Amino acid sequence: MDDVAVLSELILSSSGSPPPISNPAFLRLFLYCAKGNVTKAAERHTHYWSVRTELLGESTTFNEPSISALLSTNPFIATPSNARDTSGRRLIYVRPRFLDWSVFSLPTALSCVWFTINNLLLFDPVAAEHGVVIISNMAGLSLSNVSRAFFRDVARSVYGAMPLRVSAIRGVNNPPIFQYIFAFMKMFLPVKIRGRLEVIGGDHGRLLEVLPPASIPEVLGGTLEVAGDDI
Known part of the structure; x- marks a missing residue:
């Protein structure tokens, strides 16, 4: 019996019901995240569904057309297919x-995050196995964009529920108000994640030290074209 089958059996024995999604590729994400530890993978899987159900409801599917339409005009999160760091880790561009x-409700914005990251992990096993790097371009950020509840729930999702390994977070173009926003952001970030956070500011040259030019958006000094950067 392979590890995915063992994980499925463990989930069934502990919950009394089969996994809501039994797709082996989906279950394997939790094994990657737990570095092959089946017990930890099962615990992560249980927590994933607990948090996802609390935030998004009981459905095991996402409304892909609705989410895609929203992100086409409000692309606050993107995963360009050819964007990787020098170690081959995929980038999540925020x-x-x-x-x-005025466009997003809290559940809808959270659905966009869950849908985007789920798809990234399912269609790129390397990202699932070796982790991702988050690049946050804060140009144009204002207090009207800030939602304490949204950041809290994203932190709960990304740093504890999703089968996602975050290798680094890099913030660029942070405006003066960022110091006030960061004060409450830190309350929701695990200590080990805080150590992986680097605020670069306007020093786009620093990105060239850690990312290939082809993985850096044009607005940050690279050659990567990302939808919405011309808005």
Whole structure:
């Protein structure tokens, strides 16, 4: 019996019901995240569904057309397919200025995050196995984009529930108000994640030290084209 089958059996024995999604590729994500430890993978899987159900409801699917339409005009999160760091880790590109709370409800914005990251992990096993790097371009960020509840729930999702390993977070173009925003952000970040956070500011040259030019958006001094950067 392979590890995925063992994990499925462990989930069944501990919960009394089979996994909500029995796709082996999906279950394998939790094994990657737990570095092959089946017991820890099962615990992460249980927590994943507990948090996802609390935040998004009982459905095991996402409304892909609705999410894709929203992100096409408000692309606050993107995972360009060819964007990787020098170690081959995939990049998650975040632009908080596109969080327009007159357009997004909290559950809808959270669904966009869960859907985007789930797809990244499912379709790129390397990202699932070796982790990701988050690049946050804070140009244009204002207090109207900031939601304490949204950041809290994203932190709960990314740093504890999703089968995601965050190798680094790099913030660029942080405005003066960032110091006030960061004060409450730190309350929700695990200590080990705080140590992986680097605020670069306007020093785009620093990105060239850690990322290939082809993985850096044009607005940050690279050659990567990302939808929405011309807005």
